Amino acid sequence: MLSHKTIISTLLSILLFLPVFAQADNLMPTVPKAKAKANPETLCVRDVKVMRTNHMEFLMHQRDETMRKGIRTKKDSLAECITCHVSKDDEGKFASYGDDEHFCSSCHNYAAVKIDCFDCHNDKPTAASKTGSTVK
């Protein structure tokens, strides 16, 4: 049985939060712009809409290809995403994953999607390895 108190407080909280819900449509995340357009037509490496909905599938596929088979193509490489999408702020510093200014978290914070990519991967662009001389 619900007590009167519970019902009243539930109603009250709904009323309190209603304006926020009503505004939600206008509160889209501000996603930082990429440094370059990978492809003039699709803008990103694929159509932006496809990337928004399916980037995790591409990344997961590439993850296994690289880890298990040593396939190091750039198209779906996480490092390439980071290089192009994580930009510097006014002070010349890269945002960290978790900040609203970081490309990935700008949207993930909004959508409340928790990922663990950056527990191991660097969340900022870094200089790539100098490859050694030719195999002996």
Place this chain on the structure above:
Amino acid sequence: MTQPVNTNETKTDLYRRQFLGKTAAAAGFALAPGMLLTEIAHAKPADEAVSTKNRWGLLINTNKCASGCTACVTACQVENGWGEINKSEELSRASQKAVWIRKVKLKDKQTGHVQSLPLLCQHCEKPPCVDVCPTGASFKREDGIVLVDKHICIGCRYCMMACPYKARSFIHETIKNQKVHAPRGKGTVESCTMCAHRVDNDGIPACVEACNAEGHQAMYFGDLKDSNSVISKELAKNGGQQLRADLDLNTGVRYQGIK
């Protein structure tokens, strides 16, 4: 201690992909096959998977390895962002911190003879770490490089217990500023990757490069399946022993000069 390496296929069916194919395995000596392999190491296109055509290995000459020199260790740290290079493991005790490659001093108590050698993951053909891993995170690539897939590793550390060479480390703390090609993170196990990111790019491991740069030339890297590679020729001519050869792991890292 130099005993021939048997590729005993009946012993284990764990390795679905045979090391050299039936003919070479029947020939018995796994390190100097050549007969099946006509293709010589060349730059692998980025979209091509690694294959059993190659087996990458290292040959370390302890006579050339200078005691007190740690160029290989430092180079590995710089390349892969561990140890002194990455200060993230500040709370871990020295014994808990990651070590991918270490310099070991061997002293014969009888004679007093001292020698020094780098010890790292031996990239076993039959890796005990892979045998015991409950998740499939520890695995051997087709080209013989043994890795940890940290996406899958649950940090149980069975592999660390199973490895006879103390080659693996567990990460106890949040890691920051990783190298882009060497992701590292809390709760997972890691070890030498034989610089797979360089090898896939036709490069050589950072340790070997550093040893050469120091002028010691104590390490060779190359394809053990290519009979024309420097490493294969050197092994065929002068041999190279496995550490703990009695375990029959057919290690990809071989040593010369251990007395």
